[in-house]
Amino acid sequence: MQEVVPIDPTHTTPRNARLTGALGAEDPSVRLQAALAASSAPDLGLLDALVERCAVEPDFFVRDMLSWALTRLPPGPALARIRRELDADRAQARAQALHTLSKIGDRSAWTWIPRALLHDRDDEVARTAWRVTVALAPDDEETRADLAGELVRHLGRGDRAVRLSLSRALVDLGDVTRTALERATADPDPAVATHAAATEVLRQRPETGFDAAVDEARRTVALGPEGAARPAPAPTAAPGTGPC
Template sequence: MRLQAALAVGSDPAPGLVDALVERCGVEPDFFVRDMLTWALTRLPPEATLPRLRQELRSGSPGARGQALHTLSKIGDGSAWPWITRELLRDADDEVARTAWRAAVVLVPQDGRSGLADELLSQLGRGEREVRLSLSRALIDLGDAAVPALERAAAGPDRAVSAHAHATELLRRNPAAGFDAAVEEARRLAALGAERAAALARADTGTGGAAESAGC
């Protein structure tokens, strides 16, 4: 019944129902109903929906924030880009953060893509597989603008961040390989790098010891 109701509202859109639709989006437990509610909101004039969705981004409910972000990404109005704040991109709730990353990539203007890549860089290494995959996809969707940020992260000292950056770059170059394969390859490369660094350190120590024995 709720699905049919959302379908009916979207089929005959009425701006006066914006508040009811947005409020229901924030508490609706069924994915398909939420998706239909979002569709109904996209059928309404942006001047009616955008201000209400902006309010919802400040909600104390993670579900409400996440669904508002999702709806903004579906509407695709670039005027909402400034509302995708650092706080939302770093939201403590993984699902909200993932949705914010997707929405940001959709809404960011061309001249803001490098800055967004730098901000997303701060989230590398976060969470479990699905969270990391979402971040990798967001960075890949930014195209060439993300490459310098990924290169810096891959060369950094944090092994989790470096591995995630390597995996993202590998996936960007070869999407058919899959995320899990890219992660394994990134770990292999990191292990080889660590072994090489250790071998060089041992060689330097050995040289130093020989020099000391020779009285140098």
């Protein structure tokens, strides 16, 4: 049974009170329509209701519309309210706040996103933090290299989706990741070394698929760079099947 959390309807107009109530309805289509209505006619009176619903909304499409509604509000008060959610106890509140920051795209947010979110215990929060901080990071090489140093600490973490997210973030940082990835390929943990090598393959050849990059990286880690470069031996014919 999905969680339905009432939101305090302390708003000044009947429309806002009606939309606030609809955002907590059991039917996701009703909640989606309410979020769409909020985005169509932005009103700062709905700011708290939209942010609070982001923290508990179970439906992906509704959450995305809530974020879109927040991007339609004046950025000053919206950013200030979203910032408070970055320290929330609920993981979804932290993740959705980060996601909404990426939608707003104000790079000044870089200065106040807690670096602890890059190392969040919740995989979804961490994945979102990697993507958003890379997108909002300043263009100077030193800052981006420092960020790469933070991200490589998570090489080998989680399942395929988590590792793919980290690889994408590191690739998006550009050439500043090369040194950190080279060091990580020598890590004694095969999971870390393989993930680092796969990410370096993607950095050099972005057209390579993630799974193909991982396969290549496993061969490199197992055989070393020189061994991996040698072609695989030709298969030996079974007895009695060779030429007469």
